[in-house]
Amino acid sequence: MHVLWRGPGEVQIGTDAGRSTIFTNLTSAEERVLLAVPRLSDSAREQARLAAGIEGERWAEFTAHFVKDEPYRPIRGMVVALDSHPITERVRSLLGRIGVESSGGGQTDVGRRVAVLTDAWVTDPLRIHELLAADVPYLPIVIEESGTVVGPSVVPGATPCTTCIHLARTRADPKWPVMATQLRTVPQRRLSLMEIETAAALATHALAGLLSGHASGGWHVSDERCLPLAAPRALPCGCGALTPLSEGDRDRA
Ligand SMILES: [Zn+2]
Known part of the structure; x- marks a missing residue:
């Protein structure tokens, strides 16, 4: 103070x-x-x-206006990386620099753990199925056409999961599942160092937050801008994060 x-x-x-x-x-x-x-x-x-x-x-x-200077507390827990995408790898390197352990998968039953995964175009629901089943918070990173989307972080049963967000996207565009399937075969664009480093730094911060019990919103990162995203629209998928809407509510959703 x-x-x-x-x-x-x-x-x-x-x-x-x-x-x-x-x-x-x-x-x-x-x-x-x-x-x-x-x-x-x-x-x-x-x-x-x-x-x-x-x-x-x-x-x-x-x-009443005094502020207590909190001592630095080391962040405890393990970040499980679900892939070896360059952004995921950079996140692991940054986590190491701030003293947070990460693993490339496998040894996941060690104390508190959260996960990170990077996909091109869309998060594969199959990749996060096990995380939801095991109540593991995770941070999805998605490389889109105009930039990289980091987050929002997902806390199973508390915040909308990737599938909740896919359902809302499908409601807005019934052909979205067809698009999403096609995108799996579309090559990912080349990423600049600026985009990789910025996305990895934001992801590292979000993962450290998840290990401390804080969920964070999403960011859109491109060479030109780095902007916080509004909360995505979401519909209940059965993960427990959202209450199913009545038919009347669905029209307004
Ligand atoms: Zn869900």
Whole structure:
């Protein structure tokens, strides 16, 4: 936590725009103690407050805005890579740099695990079937025509799975399954280093989040842009993440 002096009787707690608090009309004792807070232990802060004669109620107005600096906690768990696509491989390399273990498959019953897979054009539902059955959160990466889509991450039973999203796409375009089948035979385009590195970095962040229990939204990455995606439309596939809609709701879905 940082406390900054803004002028006589004026102190700012925090530095981020929109997330800092400014106190004005402080007494010189309040100002002095507040500026000292970052380098004092909890007990030393209390001693300083008492020595400066700041009442408990007044002190509580300040402490409500104190931010605890959390120590870095190593991320525990294993990321299982389901393929050796260049993006998946780069993700494994980045995970290694931040101290997260990854495996190329097989040894998957070791503590907490999440999975990552990269496909051209469309995620193959068969590849994620076992993950859903075993309640393993995963991050799909898909190389599309205009860029690479990273995520959204899938937490079985809690967020829409790849099949839920396919069902919504089929509802919007009944010929989508025909397209998806054809796309499996269409060669993947060449990826630039910019696209691979950016997609891999976003995926690494999303996987670290999944290991810590946070699901993340999707990103579209191309050489020109890197944009967060709106939540995709989804229909319940039976994975439990979405409640089946009534017929009336289906018309609006
Ligand atoms: Zn589903």
